[in-house]
Every structure is written in C-alpha cells, then in structure tokens.
Amino acid sequence: MIEPVSIPLDGKIVQDAAWYAWHVAADSFRQGFKSRFGNGGLIKHLQGKIGEFAFYYFCQDAMIPVKHTPFRRDYSSLDEHDDFIIELMGRDFVVEVKTQTISDPLNPSNVHMFYNEEQYRSKDRHDYIVVFAGINRGCTQIALIGWIHASDIAKHKIWRKNMKAPAYAIPVSALKPMKKLVEVSMQ
Numbered sequence: 001m002i003e004p005v006s007i008p009l010d011g012k013i014v015q016d017a018a019w020y021a022w023h024v025a026a027d028s029f030r031q032g033f034k035s036r037f038g039n040g041g042l043i044k045h046l047q048g049k050i051g052e053f054a055f056y057y058f059c060q061d062a063m064i065p066v067k068h069t070p071f072r073r074d075y076s077s078l079d080e081h082d083d084f085i086i087e088l089m090g091r092d093f094v095v096e097v098k099t100q101t102i103s104d105p106l107n108p109s110n111v112h113m114f115y116n117e118e119q120y121r122s123k124d125r126h127d128y129i130v131v132f133a134g135i136n137r138g139c140t141q142i143a144l145i146g147w148i149h150a151s152d153i154a155k156h157k158i159w160r161k162n163m164k165a166p167a168y169a170i171p172v173s174a175l176k177p178m179k180k181l182v183e184v185s186m187q
Contacts, residue, residue, distance in 0.1 A: 004106050004134065004143035005178045007054035014139075017049035020071055024049070043139075051099030051133035052084075054142045059086060062182040067092060083128070088185050094128035096150075105134030105143035113145060113175070114167035115153050126150040132175060146175025 007013075025042045052070055059066045068085035084095040102111055113132040120126075130153065132145045148170060159169035 002108070002146050002172050002175055003177055003179065004108060004145045005058060006106055006141070006143045007057055009050070009140060009142055013050065013053045013057070017053050018046055021045035021049045023073060047101065047135050047139060048097075048099045050135060050139065050142055052097045054133055054144055055084065055095070055097045055131055058144055058178065059084075062185060064088070064182070064185045070097075086185075088181075095131055095147075096128060097131045097133055099133040099135055099142075101137055102134040103136065105136055105141050105145070108134055108143075108145050108172045111172050112159070112169040113172065114159065114163070114169060117158050117166040117168060120150075120153060120168060123150075126153070129181075131178075131181075132170075144178045145172060146177055147181055148175050 021042055022045075024045045056066065056069060058064075065087040066084060067087060068083075070082045070084060072082075084097070085092050086095055087093075098113065098115060100113055102108055111134075113134075115130060126149075128150045129147055130150055131147045133142060134145050135142045152174070153168050153170060156168045156170045156174065158166050160166045
C-alpha cells in the first residue's frame with residue numbers, strides 16, 4: 001500500500017506557484033506554444049507548479065540536495081532542462097514532477113497516474129525519475145503519491161479513452177513510496 005506524503009499548502013506556496021504559473025502561461029500563449037496536455041491554461045500550470053513546490057519542500061525536509069529547479073522567470077523559450085536535478089548516492093538524477101487532479105490525494109487507491117505518450121517517446125533517454133503528485137479539484141490539498149524510474153513507464157498500457165492525448169496509465173500500486181526516495185538519498 002502506497003503512503004502519499006501530504007505537503008501542507010500555505011499562502012507562500014500558492015503565491016510562488018501562481019507567480020511562476022502566470023509566467024509559464026503568458027509566455028506560452030505569447031509564443032504560440034501548444035500544450036500536449038489539453039488546455040494548458042493558467043489553472044493547469046498552477047496545479048503543476050504547486051506539485052513542483054511540494055516536491056521541492058519535500059526534498060528540503062528530507063535533506064535531499066537539490067542542484068537545479070524548474071523555476072525561472074522567463075518561459076518565452078522551451079528548455080529541455082526544466083526539471084529538478086537532485087543528488088542521490090553521490091549521483092545526479094533528473095526528476096520530473098507530474099501533477100494530476102484526483103479526488104482524494106491522500107487516498108489514491110484504484111487510481112492511475114498518467115504520463116503523456118508523445119512526451120515520453122520524444123525523449124532519447126529514459127534515465128530519470130518521475131514523481132507523481134495528486135491535487136484535489138479545489139487546489140487545497142497536495143500529496144506526493146510516489147515515484148517511478150522513467151524506464152519502467154513503457155511497461156504500462158497506453159490509455160486513450162476519455163483522454164485529450166494518449167498517455168501511459170501507471171497504477172498507483174506500481175509506484176515506489178516517497179519514503180524509499182529518502183532512504184536512497186541517505187545511502
């Protein structure tokens with residue numbers, strides 16, 4: 001059974017996430033970038049940035065060294081390095097945070113987490129970690145659900161039904177608990 005890690009939301013996290021989300025959305029629309037994930041509007045970017053801040057604070061609390069964050073002021077150009085880089089066991093790892101709206105982020109049983117097929121296939125290498133975050137519709141509760149090595153994502157079925165874009169459907173039961181990431185960091 002997976003044990004999601006609840007990250008308390010406060011005004012600072014939401015304010016910081018909103019600032020970055022507005023820049024992402026405004027710069028994306030200004031440049032004509034198309035979202036792979038549906039509307040790509042401000043609310044979706046806000047949810048994604050809240051998930052990234054939740055992971056950032058999780059790393060700080062767990063004393064996992066963060067060498068790079070996806071937080072920048074100018075999003076007018078695409079940057080393939082818009083992910084976290086953390087240090088585990090003396091080695092740098094790229095970490096993507098994927099935030100998905102789910103009813104109860106603290107009880108995600110029988111839920112699948114999704115990773116966009118096109119985004120996955122566009123990468124030459126899959127030597128990175130994906131952390132899945134769940135946020136409720138009201139954006140009042142965020143939890144880090146678990147993580148998976150990207151090379152394991154392709155083992156899962158591609159879901160096309162009721163999706164804006166095909167995505168790998170990863171059952172929550174296939175994710176490793178966040179506690180394991182902390183244990184690896186201490187080795």
